[in-house]
Amino acid sequence: MASQSMKALGLLSGKKAIITGGAGGMGLSHARHLARLGADVAILDIDLEVAKRWDEPLDGPTVVDDIRSLGVDCIAVPVDLTSAAATDAAIEQVVSKWSAVDIVVNKAGGAVAPYDSSTATSTADENVHRIVNLNLISTINCCHAVAPYLRRPGASIINIGTVNADMEAPGAFELGPDGIRTNTLSPDYVKSARIVAQEKLRPGLTTDSLAWKIPMCRVGENQDISRVVEFLAGPLSGYVTGNNVRSIRFCHVAQPQALNRQTKLGFNRQGAMLNSPFIPRLVRKDKSSSCIDLQAVLIHNNERMGYVEVTVMHAIDQDNAVLKSVIVAFFA
Known part of the structure; x- marks a missing residue:
């Protein structure tokens, strides 16, 4: 209306x-x-x-x-x-x-x-x-x-x-x-x-x-x-x-000043997938966590890449609790 x-x-x-x-x-x-x-x-x-x-x-x-x-x-x-x-x-x-x-x-x-x-x-x-x-x-x-x-x-x-x-x-x-x-x-x-x-x-x-x-x-x-x-x-x-x-499909940006902690993630193109054949399963390098569900982001699995590193920035509050996690860059 x-x-x-x-x-x-x-x-x-x-x-x-x-x-x-x-x-x-x-x-x-x-x-x-x-x-x-x-x-x-x-x-x-x-x-x-x-x-x-x-x-x-x-x-x-x-x-x-x-x-x-x-x-x-x-x-x-x-x-x-x-x-x-x-x-x-x-x-x-x-x-x-x-x-x-x-x-x-x-x-x-x-x-x-x-x-x-x-x-x-x-x-x-x-x-x-x-x-x-x-x-x-x-x-x-x-x-x-x-x-x-x-x-x-x-x-x-x-x-x-x-x-x-x-x-x-x-x-x-x-x-x-x-x-x-x-x-x-x-x-x-x-x-x-x-x-x-x-x-x-x-x-x-x-x-x-x-x-x-x-x-x-x-x-x-x-x-x-x-x-x-x-x-x-x-x-x-x-x-x-x-x-x-x-109508834009994917989230790519966040407020940089609100982000003060980051995690490096990576995936192997032979690994498990999330929800779609185009969504690689993201696993922390130290294998300490299973996967992070990045629902609004599509990462293309380029067959020429054996490994892709992704930077996920976390906005945290005074108690060190994660308020928001967003991808700000990914690269081979």
Whole structure:
């Protein structure tokens, strides 16, 4: 839910927002979030019934009714965003009703290739084209179609990306002189209804089992990402453009002044493992302790390394009790 202060200010009252892929999942979360802040919402999606298919609860019989229940206007346009002509027509339909657009959230797409054939070396050509079309071409088509209606200060384009990509924010330099901010938001693994429903296709890999990789020790929810959309869509990010805002997986730093004791740890690459084939078991050099569970840190087991030394810094209180242990360096 949006913060009470933002709601009280009506942060986005009167604004017109387009959400691609907004009929379900994270896209629907973004649509609801902007609606709660006062924005009218247009949903562009190839399947306007997707929320029902993934058993996502709606406040009303349709996604339009759901958004309108928040006190704003909502329209939904079924469209194949991989088609430039169809995207142009959909944007024209929205603009013919609203005359202008203030916010565009490009969320359409996702991990659409079969899980067992979606690695860099195994993805079939047809899936490569499908991924590129649904994730990249749809965004390009929407930006091309909507840019003429955004050319005024205060407008915002938000491209929802992924930590698996490394693109920044296309269009930032081109549209910046007109006062248009363009940023990419790249979430990590998010616990959406679709992801949870598909967990049965990934034996042994669930959203909860991935929590050890995340500093917050939990998998993100849709609303966690929507709060960043709130920041990028509103005036607080008025001088933020050309960025890829990422959800960072791993903890690497601590306050050095708070750390005053250290332990040297090491592991042999033939040793036992913790929780994952990528997590070596860490054992003190003097063998006096079993292992330390470094839950938020991933250390790659490089086959060229026979031994890796890790420095773990301990923050201690007046009674010499360890308050916090963090990795600050590791090396061969």
